[in-house]
Amino acid sequence: MxxxxxxETMAELAANVGKEIxxxxxxxxAESMAGKAAGFANKTAAELGxxxxxxxxxxxxxxxxxxxxxxxxxxxxxxxxQIIEANQSLINHVTDLxxxxxxxxxxxxxxxxxxxxxxxxxxxxxxxxxxxxxGIVSGRTIEFSDKAISSLRNFTRPIGxxxxxxxxxxxxxFLSSPYVGSMDLEVPQSAEAALQATGEARFAxxxxxxxxxxxxxxxxxxxxxxxxxxxxxxxxxxGNKFRHVLTAYAPADADxxxxxxxxxxxxASTMYSEPELIQxxxxxxxxxxxxxxxxxIVPWNPSPDNTRYLGFLRKxxxxxxxxxxxxxxxxxxxxDAMSTLRLLEKHPLPEDKSAIADFINKHAEFVKxxxxxxxxxxxxxxxxxxxxxxxxxxxxxxxxxxxxxxxEGASSVKEQLEALEQRLSQSRDLPSxxxxxxxxxxS
Numbered sequence: 422m423x424x425x426x427x428x429e430t431m432a433e434l435a436a437n438v439g440k441e442i443x444x445x446x447x448x449x450x451a452e453s454m455a456g457k458a459a460g461f462a463n464k465t466a467a468e469l470g471x472x473x474x475x476x477x478x479x480x481x482x483x484x485x486x487x488x489x490x491x492x493x494x495x496x497x498x499x500x501x502x503q504i505i506e507a508n509q510s511l512i513n514h515v516t517d518l519x520x521x522x523x524x525x526x527x528x529x530x531x532x533x534x535x536x537x538x539x540x541x542x543x544x545x546x547x548x549x550x551x552x553x554x555x556g557i558v559s560g561r562t563i564e565f566s567d568k569a570i571s572s573l574r575n576f577t578r579p580i581g582x583x584x585x586x587x588x589x590x591x592x593x594x595f596l597s598s599p600y601v602g603s604m605d606l607e608v609p610q611s612a613e614a615a616l617q618a619t620g621e622a623r624f625a626x627x628x629x630x631x632x633x634x635x636x637x638x639x640x641x642x643x644x645x646x647x648x649x650x651x652x653x654x655x656x657x658x659x660g661n662k663f664r665h666v667l668t669a670y671a672p673a674d675a676d677x678x679x680x681x682x683x684x685x686x687x688x689a690s691t692m693y694s695e696p697e698l699i700q701x702x703x704x705x706x707x708x709x710x711x712x713x714x715x716x717x718i719v720p721w722n723p724s725p726d727n728t729r730y731l732g733f734l735r736k737x738x739x740x741x742x743x744x745x746x747x748x749x750x751x752x753x754x755x756x757d758a759m760s761t762l763r764l765l766e767k768h769p770l771p772e773d774k775s776a777i778a779d780f781i782n783k784h785a786e787f788v789k790x791x792x793x794x795x796x797x798x799x800x801x802x803x804x805x806x807x808x809x810x811x812x813x814x815x816x817x818x819x820x821x822x823x824x825x826x827x828x829e830g831a832s833s834v835k836e837q838l839e840a841l842e843q844r845l846s847q848s849r850d851l852p853s854x855x856x857x858x859x860x861x862x863x864s
Contacts, residue, residue, distance in 0.1 A: 501541070501577045507614035508538035508580070509646040514609055515583055515628060521651050526555035526588075529651075530640050532631060532661075533584035536652040537685075538615065539645050541573035546641040548654060555588045559642070563692050569655075572687040581617040582629045586653065588638070639701070656693050659685040660701035663737075666730060667706065667717040679726035686733065695736075702737035712741060712759070713766055719759050731755035738762050747774045752785035757812045764816060767824045773834040777819065780838050788815045 512531065521529055527549075531539060540546070544565050550558040565573075608616065608627065639657040642649055653661070662682045670678055689698055706712050719734070720727040735755040739745040744765040753761050761781070765774050790798040791811030799811075807814065822837045832840070 498574070501574045503614050504577045504579060505538055505542040505574075507612050507616075508535060508577075509542055510609055511535070511583070511612035511615050512539060512650055513646055513648060514612060516648065516650065519585075519628070522557065525557075527557055527640070527651060528555070529585045529587045530638075531583065531650065531652040532586045532658075533653075534578055534580045535583045535615075536658065537573060537576050538578075538580065539643060539650055539652050540641075540655065540688075541570070541577050542645060543643040544570075546643045546652075546654065549640045549642065549651075551637040551639065554638070554640070557642075566691045569688045569691040572684050576681065576684045576688075579617050580615055582627055584631045585628050586631050586638075588640075637704075655685065655689045656697065656701045657705075659689040659698070660705035663702045663730075663733070664705040664708070664711065666720065667711065670718040670720055672722055675720055675722060675724060675727060679720055679724070679730040682733075683726045683729050686729070698733075699736055699740050702733060703740055706737065712738065713763055715763070717759065719756055721756055728755075731758075734758060744774065747778045751778055752782045753816075754812060757816065760813070760816050764819055767820075768822075768834060770825050770834075773825050776834055776838055777822070780842075781815075781819065784815070788812050 512535065519529070521527065530536075545562055546565075547562045548560040550556075550560050639654040640651055641654040642651055644650075659682070662678075662685050666678045666682055686698070689701070693701075711717060720730055732755055735748075735758045738758050739749045741748075741762065744762050747765050748758060748762060751761060765777060768774050768777060787798070788811045790796050791802045791807070791814075793799055802811065818841070822834060822841070823832075825834055
């Protein structure tokens with residue numbers, strides 16, 4: 422049975438890609454430094470942990486800024502309460518100037534951090550019937566659990582402006598309101614704690630008009646300081662953040678972006694079933710066909726929040742109708758699920774998708790070995806110019822397989838995979854899988 426000894430071929434491709442970005446020597450140096458830094462951080466954290474409570478300087482070294490003492494927690498709760506109350510004052514002020522309900526119909530709703538701050542001050546919400554918008558028809562009422570309240574309060578933060586999503590008769594096209602984005606508003610002193618910048622010195626309008634493109638928006642009514650306020654519901658807030666990570670992710674912002682997602686997921690998971698949560702995620706990334714957009718960026722650096730985000734992303738992608746069934750059970754990392762989905766989408770025939778999936782699974786352990794520090798496979802891969810993760814290179818190799826009948830005279834997918842198998846198994850003195858696929862041996 423043909424098996425893979427793909428290092429040489431994969432390294433050749435990786436080298437071509439890597440040369441456009443960084444020399445492999447720099448990548449190796451960066452990996453070495455990262456490994457040493459991680460080791461130092463772990464050692465330092467262990468030593469400091471053994472000494473007992475950390476000072477602020479020690480927490481800065483280890484990256485641990487969690488407040489664990491009672492006084493610190495009390496201060497955090499006080500700050501959260503101040504922001505919630507200031508946000509309520511700000512919302513009252515803005516909704517007086519620009520009422521959310523016009524002629525008995527819903528005109529606009531709160532979104533973004535101002536909506537989260539408003540939810541943090543509520544104890545229940547009532548979902549609206551999305552099919553009746555802009556009419557206001559109440560659906561089910563949800564009482565907030567202690568977990569949801571805690572997560573929302575941990576999310577509270579000063580805001581720079583208010584996001585106003587205009588409903589516009591349910592068609593979700595942006596209405597140019599005379600209030601939105603064009604007025605210099607006096608801000609009451611009681612609202613200043615909610616804002617990063619206030620008054621006439623603002624560099625951006627207080628109210629930012631936002632286009633709402635959801636076909637069935639999830640909107641909730643809450644009570645805020647004696648007034649009914651309409652906000653983006655937690656499920657859609659979570660979905661919006663889920664999409665935001667893909668479109669705005671950068672390693673420097675990882676903790677904030679995926680951390681925000683995790684907290685919103687905590688809140689939403691107390692109110693919705695898992696299928697409902699996945700549907701919010703699916704709705705968010707199906708807009709503009711983002712699932713197949715090559716420009717999206719998937720978190721790669723390991724952290725609890727990133728791992729949680731990637732696990733949710735994998736579930737959403739597996740729910741996709743055409744390719745999800747083939748992605749389920751596929752032996753690729755969650756960080757590679759999006760690239761794999763794009764690869765499967767290239768091949769319209771189910772039998773071709775199945776052949777691609779079988780080929781990936783057959784060689785999954787080999788590809789994984791390329792990322793193991795100190796392994797002979799990794800050493801050979803790097804020595805021959807290979808850069809980046811082994812799975813990324815392998816998926817680029819697979820991307821060269823032409824879709825059935827996409828090119829006149831092209832071989833079938835099955836024939837191309839057989840040829841690729843032969844090519845990848847012909848390298849001399851390189852590791853290859855034994856016929857049982859259990860371990861590596863020299864050919």
